[in-house]
Amino acid sequence: MGRASDRTQLEEAEPAGDSLPSWLVEPEAYVPAADRDGFVQKSLLSLTGVLSRLRMDDGQSTSLSPSAPVKLACGLAVILMTSLSSNFAFTLVVLAGMLLRTAALPPKALRRVVGVSFTAAGVSALVMVPAVLLGQSQSALLMGTKVLVCVGTAMVVALSTPVHEVTGALRAFHVSNLVIMTLELALKSIVTLGKVATEVLCALDLRSVGKNRSKGTSMGGVGGVTFLKANEAARTTADAMRCRGFGGEYQAAPRGAHKPIDLAWLLALVAVGVLFAYLQGVA
């Protein structure tokens, strides 16, 4: 019924029906058979997710953000002080600061911080259930809040700093050149090899049309190709380093000069340190 009316419509629209061959006028009723390629799609999506996170950082630095070394120092100091603090008031003050910063994050980064930190806090609260049953609910509360603050702070620092700035910031802490080089190479390799894996998966998805059993076995091929490419990339990098006179020392140029806002952040850190010392005395 529907097909007949479609044809009538077409004929009405095209009075000179001879201009189109009859097989072209015939409506297509092709419904492909259900395909079992969910694993290819899932692998593609997760790979793309990792790549997008590495290449286009969720959180971007704002005008109020400090430079990466200062941000790293502040984050580490706050996590350390929260862990050592024996006064719950200090943990709550830091919690307020962490929540304020989180509230200003871009939506994607905010969701990740909330998801990860609240899950971690929930798990630690679950672990502390026996303490609650023994009448030590305050300990469970303290533990859950401390985990929330520490994980949240680490996530905020990580998500609001581009990856290359983090490795650059490590130089300010006199981390071994070899460690920085390994980290940078590893990150770059993840991006390069992730791209290769995505392309191979795309090819598999496009070329393997219809229902067949060879898709599952092809997954091994994807891993194999990526491994071979990794090997090739490592060799090429080593050759390139030798060509450029690599003498075993990795000279990373200091990135990102200090900003004026750094001073305000350092002053805030000092204030938090003073509050920590005062509240430890009160406790």
Added chain:
Amino acid sequence: MHIPENYLSPSTCGVMGAVMVPVWLHAARRVRQTVPREKMPLLGVAAAFSFLAMMFNVPIPGGTTGHAVCGTLVAILFGPWAAVLAISIALAIQAVLFGDGGILALGANCFNMAFVLPMVGYGIYALVMRAFTSRSSAEKPQAREGRAQAPALELVAAGVGSYVGINAAALCAAIEFGIQPLLFSNAAGQALYCPYPLWVSVPAMLAGHLTVAGAAEAIFTVGILAYVRKTAPSFGIEGALAPADEATKTAPTASQAHAARASLAALLVALVVLTPLGLLATGDAWGEWATEDVAQSVGYTPAGMADGWEWQSLLPDYSLGGLPDWVGYVLSAVIGVALLVIAFRAIAAGMKSKVDFGTR
């Protein structure tokens, strides 16, 4: 008006919770339909206004205190169902983190302050707006003048709506308190939970809310609404009842949006900084006394209160051990506001964007 733990019987709490579950589900569905994704963070800001308003305690003659809720304000800005959701989340944060209102009594508190208050308040607001708008449009020569008076009319309607709304909520809370000794008492005739019957609770609650707390609610609602309409006209969703000002019809430019955001942030910061003013009102709100005070007042400790369940909150009564009260108050306000904004921004981030690809 925050009913504490053990003032209501577990069965009353269960009934109120069961009543609220379909209300919350319906509210969530309506919010998904009516509030656009980009406006969800602003709903969080509106919930923060309500959270902060509840921290400003005002003294009530008789030695108790009361506070505004701003439920009608959120309903006017985002619709009554959005207000149900926003104020419920604010009340949940208050109960879990600050011990303000019981965890078991959350259903009852949400019924009073997050459901009855915005619904009644918005209903009255809508009635006043419709009554006067239709009258001014019927008198065509004065139509232009009527349009000029629209913001003033909206403020009057908001004031009346919020006043009636908070009193309706107080009446519900008083009934919930008052039926406890009538339904739950032991063989000796002693109440198991709240010991005050209806003929005590209703006049006591309404006396405070018809006078000071009602006035505080109207002042907060009208004040914040006037500020928001003037500085951030695009705040809230486009409601049929909002005055059709030319400025709100057109989409705001980037600089206007920035100025609106700055003015809202300034209002939030000002409210957070001023929250310690709520400490000036000494004494407890009616029905929010400690168990020892109830025992002293009625001559016995109600059994349900003596053996009741207590929740260990993060900052009990918005106070922080080792630090002055005002620091605890400000810190609680910061944590509460940040959590509300985070909650609504996270909800917005999880919502699917609606793009209309239809033909135009």
